[in-house]
Amino acid sequence: MNRTQENIHKWLIENREQAIIFLQDLVKLPSTQGNEGLIQSVIATNFLQMGLEVHMWELDGEDLKKHPYFFSTRESFVESPNVIGVLKGKGNGKSLILNGHVDVVPAGDLSQWENHPYHGVVQDGKMYGRGTTDMKGGNLSSYLAVKAIKELGIQLKGDVILQSVVEEESGGAGTLAAVMKGFTADAAIIPEPTNMKIFPKQQGSKWFRIRVKGRSAHGGTRYHGVSAIEKSAIVVKHIEGLETVRNQRINDPLYANIPIPVPINIGTIKGGEWPSSVADLVLLEGRIGIAPNEIIEDVQREFKEWLKKLENIDPWFKKHPVELEWFGAQWVPGCIDENHPLMAILKAKYKEVVGLDAVIEASPWGTDGGLLTQVGKTPSIVFGPGISSKAHFPNEYIELDDIFLTAEIIALTIIDWCQIAKIRKR
């Protein structure tokens, strides 16, 4: 352990309690979609106190809304600002973005929570609450990394850009807006909950809706009708076939241990209006996973052509083809070269801090890393504390130790990537 690493390690121990209280403060703010104003003010204040250059603005303008990768269910972003804190470097160094979103998904049925979702209860080294894992815990790792560097008097060559964005859960408009305002960098780390695995590749995804048609009749003479419910079972099975074909194509060793690298999930089904009538319409809604190397438009075309083949399975579909619609959210797939220098640094720092080799995998879900990579031309790695299977569910929690381990790894990665200009005496 060199002197800098030792200092960072000590600083994190000394500041641990205060940091946990700060995380609790953040969890206590229910920053669901449309309610991110207060938490962003708290974070902006925190960035100012850290001595960063702070930018705070409400998403707006036709340029953003007309961007082909703009997806949002919202019309207005008033009181839902982005906040960016920049630790300016001396120059001649590589820049790094630490991106994290503050929006959380709703808590859902409160009766399923053992502790209140917005109290941030700490038990047995874990903090419980909505957003602890996804991803206020990870964001804290980023803040701590930058704060430690700053407070230890380490002056970097390259800039570090802390992006506290809104709207990740609904399609990434916050990160898109940050990129469009010019906040890009030589590379990025996003501390989404990977359970401290390193994800150089992230699956994208897109939502679809399929209308399956039948023909109505009275249930007592159902043979006069055609059941859209029975036909939808054929459609569901057929889509499973496409999932198989798409996943057989994937030979990336990063996906070796993942049963279905790019799943097609049919999440909702709804059809028919009356128990004793034959249903003439079923709606299916789902999410198709997009591989890191895929172009979204190609996936859309392949899906459409696959559904056309239904007419070979059942002639009904020839005269009554299913209708495919793309709606709601989209997450752009993200990717960084596995031999990218930031990958090497992050793996090395992981080993230095944890003592083991990092696990390298591809993520089964999308992050804002896709937008950073594809629109912002900023290669991105997803690496953070917390377990994604706890996200979006009741009793979400995070292991506090992992937040501090991640903070240490990120701090050392920053130092290696951005390079030290000089160290002020404390």
Next chain:
Amino acid sequence: MNRTQENIHKWLIENREQAIIFLQDLVKLPSTQGNEGLIQSVIATNFLQMGLEVHMWELDGEDLKKHPYFFSTRESFVESPNVIGVLKGKGNGKSLILNGHVDVVPAGDLSQWENHPYHGVVQDGKMYGRGTTDMKGGNLSSYLAVKAIKELGIQLKGDVILQSVVEEESGGAGTLAAVMKGFTADAAIIPEPTNMKIFPKQQGSKWFRIRVKGRSAHGGTRYHGVSAIEKSAIVVKHIEGLETVRNQRINDPLYANIPIPVPINIGTIKGGEWPSSVADLVLLEGRIGIAPNEIIEDVQREFKEWLKKLENIDPWFKKHPVELEWFGAQWVPGCIDENHPLMAILKAKYKEVVGLDAVIEASPWGTDGGLLTQVGKTPSIVFGPGISSKAHFPNEYIELDDIFLTAEIIALTIIDWCQIAKIRKR
């Protein structure tokens, strides 16, 4: 053609125009569930003008609501009365019920109607409108038959009981209440739309709801969950198997030409809450047809046991069995002996009037005949004008000629069944 038949035939021609206007008046009253008050007043007035003994009362009382065959979505029947008109016989004759409901199903999407559903437009010998076929047209046949007999001065031995009931479309509480008030008879005819076929047997039916369970997960790692949508496809297929087994048992020649005598229709499906989550629950709602000779409780037991067998198809169902619930409406199956004397009379009168043999079939849907047969011990035949496939749909209509043919056949059947005591000079 004997003298009586000739007189009835002439009477129906002379009164045709007035009768069509009366039917139009009835169609103009949108007597959907809860809105039967006005039409029942009009019918009661009509019965009084015909010189019948009239009974009119609102359904009520604990006895009714606690009856095992009471099914209704309503708590109160205020302003939804039953009306009964009795043509008293001289005595020593057999009595006959002519049962018909005044409630109609909602018109639905008005844009799908070529004519307004409640205007009763007449075009090319058809009257269009909600309730024309189901079953105001058939009711008119009954009224005309009784009115012709009365006006022609024919005095019968047995009583004729015109039952104008509410609530057939929701489980038969109107007919049940009439039976419980003592309005039963030696036999009954129900002029529901059989397209003038004679139905000595009527399929019953019962509604069910099935809960199919899965296990939630994020769509990107859907292999961690169990899709209730995929499991529901297995359940739908399995229920088709029960339908096959149940229909293979049916050897009644009346069902020889019916593709599926007692269908099991799954009419609605609903499950999942989010496109990118694995659905953990799917609800199926449907209607199971009950053969005329079946006991409802046996059918319920067989269905439950069949669903238990799902665990042999997929072990998932062993730990997560589907849940079966009976809800909503029930129609009791109805049946009359094919050699019952009323059958012979009706067939003979059909041939006299139409000149062809009547078609004898079993009905694919339930009527209030089940309650009359099983609770009221009144063997019932369903026979009426109108095509059932036009019922419950936009652009419902009835062929006006068939109303008058049916009226003539019913009038002659009444005379043969109830027997003439004497004929007054006009």
